[in-house]
Amino acid sequence: MSLAKTALIAHTQNLDLVIRHVLAGLGHGIHAGRERGAGVEFSEYRAYAPGDEWRRVDWKLLARADRYFVREAERDSHVAVWLVLDASASMAEPSRSVEQLDKLHYARMLLGCVAAIAQRQGDAFGLVVLGEGRVQFTPASRGPRQLQRVLAQLQRAEPKGELPDADTLRASLHFVRAPSAIFAASDLLDWPSPLSQALTRLRQMRHDVRVLCLQTQAEIDASFSSALAYRDPEQRAGVFRFGADLKEAYRRNREEHFAAVTAACRKNDIPLTVAAIEGAPAEVLRRWLRRPGGRP
Known part of the structure; x- marks a missing residue:
C-alpha cells in the first residue's frame, strides 16, 4: 500500500470501512495463527x-x-481472542508525514481487523483498553453485534494518562480463563512495565500472546524537527528541543531499549512485531498474524 493510501485511511473516521479496506488486501481464509479443532x-x-x-x-x-x-x-476449540490496546498518552504521538495519523489510530485499526477476523471464524473475542491508570473491559462474545460493540469501544478510546499499575492489571487477569489468543498493541516505550509483566504472566499460563510494537518513522530515524519543542506526555518534566547534539544519545538509548524488549520477548516466547505507523496496514497485519516459522 502506498503512502497516499495510508493517508487516505488516516482521514477516514469510519473504522468499519477502514477495516473492510485493509482486509480486502489480505484475501480470505486468514487465521489468527491458532491450532483449531476439526469438529x-x-x-x-x-x-x-x-x-x-x-x-x-x-x-x-x-x-x-x-x-x-x-x-x-x-x-x-474454545479459544477466545483478546484484544489489548495501550491507550496511554504516548500513543497520541503523530506521524510527521501522514496527516491525522497517530499510533493510537493505527492500533485501533489493526485490532479492529483482528476482531473482524475472529468474528468471521466464529471465535469469541473481547477487548481490554488500558489508559488513565485503569482498565476498560468488554467481555468476550461472538457474532456481528459483538464486533460492533468492540469497534465502538475502539473508536471511543482516547490516548490519556499512564498505563494501569501492576496491582490493577494483575486483578484484571481474570478475563483470560480458557486457552486464549492475546493480541496486544502498544509502543512499548515503558519496558519493563506492569504491561510487560502481565503479558509475560499470560504467556507463562500458556496463552498465545502476540505483541505489536508501533513507532513513528520519526522515532525510528530520529528525524524530529529541531525547531519544535517536545514534552513527554506521561511525565511532568519540562519541554526540550531535539537538537543535533541529542540525536546520537537518542539513537543509542533507543537501540538499547528495544534490544532489551526484543530479548525479553524472545526469552518468554512472545512473538514481537515491530512496525512504523506509516507502513502498509495490510502487510503489518499479515506479519502480526503469522505464526513463528510458518504462515498465517
Missing part, C-alpha cells in the same frame, strides 16, 4: 449481517424464506 457441529440459524462470509449463507433457506440466513456452528 464443527451445526448450532442455529441467524439473520445475515454485514461482515458475514457468503459461504456461510444457507441458500436453500433463502429460496424458502426469501431472506438471508447464516449457519452458526459450535467449534470443538
Whole structure:
C-alpha cells in the first residue's frame, strides 16, 4: 500500500470501512495463527449481517424464506481472542508525514481487523483498553453485534494518562480463563512495565500472546524537527528541543531499549512485531498474524 493510501485511511473516521479496506488486501481464509479443532457441529440459524462470509449463507433457506440466513456452528476449540490496546498518552504521538495519523489510530485499526477476523471464524473475542491508570473491559462474545460493540469501544478510546499499575492489571487477569489468543498493541516505550509483566504472566499460563510494537518513522530515524519543542506526555518534566547534539544519545538509548524488549520477548516466547505507523496496514497485519516459522 502506498503512502497516499495510508493517508487516505488516516482521514477516514469510519473504522468499519477502514477495516473492510485493509482486509480486502489480505484475501480470505486468514487465521489468527491458532491450532483449531476439526469438529464443527451445526448450532442455529441467524439473520445475515454485514461482515458475514457468503459461504456461510444457507441458500436453500433463502429460496424458502426469501431472506438471508447464516449457519452458526459450535467449534470443538474454545479459544477466545483478546484484544489489548495501550491507550496511554504516548500513543497520541503523530506521524510527521501522514496527516491525522497517530499510533493510537493505527492500533485501533489493526485490532479492529483482528476482531473482524475472529468474528468471521466464529471465535469469541473481547477487548481490554488500558489508559488513565485503569482498565476498560468488554467481555468476550461472538457474532456481528459483538464486533460492533468492540469497534465502538475502539473508536471511543482516547490516548490519556499512564498505563494501569501492576496491582490493577494483575486483578484484571481474570478475563483470560480458557486457552486464549492475546493480541496486544502498544509502543512499548515503558519496558519493563506492569504491561510487560502481565503479558509475560499470560504467556507463562500458556496463552498465545502476540505483541505489536508501533513507532513513528520519526522515532525510528530520529528525524524530529529541531525547531519544535517536545514534552513527554506521561511525565511532568519540562519541554526540550531535539537538537543535533541529542540525536546520537537518542539513537543509542533507543537501540538499547528495544534490544532489551526484543530479548525479553524472545526469552518468554512472545512473538514481537515491530512496525512504523506509516507502513502498509495490510502487510503489518499479515506479519502480526503469522505464526513463528510458518504462515498465517
